[in-house]
Amino acid sequence: MSAQNENASESTQALTIDRPSLAVQNFRLFMQNPGAVGGVIFMLVITVSAILAPWLTPFEPHEIDVQAIRKPPSADHWLGTDLTGRDMLTRILYGGRVSLLIGLAAVIIRTVIGLIVGSLSGYFGGVIDFFGQRIVDIMIVFPDIFFLLIVIAIIGPTPWTLLIALGFLSWPFDARIFRSQVLSIRELDYILAARSIGTTTGRIVRQHVTPNLMPLVLVNMTLNIGVAIIAEAGISFLGLGVQPPTPSWGNMITSANNLSLIQRFWWLWVPPGGVLVGTVISLNLIGDALRDILDPRWRAS
Numbered sequence: 001m002s003a004q005n006e007n008a009s010e011s012t013q014a015l016t017i018d019r020p021s022l023a024v025q026n027f028r029l030f031m032q033n034p035g036a037v038g039g040v041i042f043m044l045v046i047t048v049s050a051i052l053a054p055w056l057t058p059f060e061p062h063e064i065d066v067q068a069i070r071k072p073p074s075a076d077h078w079l080g081t082d083l084t085g086r087d088m089l090t091r092i093l094y095g096g097r098v099s100l101l102i103g104l105a106a107v108i109i110r111t112v113i114g115l116i117v118g119s120l121s122g123y124f125g126g127v128i129d130f131f132g133q134r135i136v137d138i139m140i141v142f143p144d145i146f147f148l149l150i151v152i153a154i155i156g157p158t159p160w161t162l163l164i165a166l167g168f169l170s171w172p173f174d175a176r177i178f179r180s181q182v183l184s185i186r187e188l189d190y191i192l193a194a195r196s197i198g199t200t201t202g203r204i205v206r207q208h209v210t211p212n213l214m215p216l217v218l219v220n221m222t223l224n225i226g227v228a229i230i231a232e233a234g235i236s237f238l239g240l241g242v243q244p245p246t247p248s249w250g251n252m253i254t255s256a257n258n259l260s261l262i263q264r265f266w267w268l269w270v271p272p273g274g275v276l277v278g279t280v281i282s283l284n285l286i287g288d289a290l291r292d293i294l295d296p297r298w299r300a301s
Helices: 002-018 022-031 034-051 088-124 126-141 144-155 159-185 189-196 201-237 249-254 259-264 270-294 296-300
Strands: none
Touching: 022 034, 022 270, 034 088, 034 270, 088 126, 088 159, 088 201, 088 249, 088 270, 126 159, 144 159, 159 201, 189 201, 201 249, 201 270, 249 270
16 A cells, blocks of 8 residues: 555656646747747847847948939848938838837836736725726827827927827726736635735735736737837828938838839838838737737637
8 A cells, every 4th residue: 555655656746747837838839839939030030130230231321322312122222222322221220229119118118007007996996996097088088199299399209209108198008908907816716815814915916916917918018019119100100200310110111102102112111111010910929829828718718
């Protein structure tokens, strides 16, 4: 009997040792998603290329060559030149710095504010929830363009203005998402048990609420970066965003602002537009894969 118990114990230990951790399991699931892996590779290439732009291209982003105005792709200029003879590839790489920075920074701002407001409203409820949600309602119905014009008039049309404006305009949507999740988390049995034995609110939030909320935060941030990059492009297209000669993917597409340019000089808008679309699709594929892995409801379905 003792020998059987020892064998069972050894088998259990072996199974415990051989079983991969949750992080390893999630990584394997992620690597089984070809779309997500392709998205990661694309984003790595774009990000590293933008960072290493000074070493990858011999041209400066503002360098004008009057002898090479609107030249098609060639051995000297792989993606052609724009209306003033500037190298398109160089400007796409440097513009990636601006567009990616705006997208990431705006999402960090909206996530931090939304997480604070949504978590406080969802966990404490009552008066805090009432006033928090009224602020959210006011922000959602406030005209975005009007707010953007006010900020630009005060600070000026700079990349920093744009990322701050995008972050402050978008946080109410995150606050509602996080509030809904916290409302569900706070009613879990082990959190109710922790309250009943006198565990402090800070410890409950730190040890139980935050870990349950982080998967949603991560997925939400990944998807919202693409949204912010598209918003930057749209605002720059309207002339309210990043101002020339500073390149961004949005204002590069703006250079082809009439039908004649679109038809005759496709390299003015196809390369920056393609990189923009590829970036957004890649981020969406990554976000969808993370959601499928980290959310048990999606994994079960």
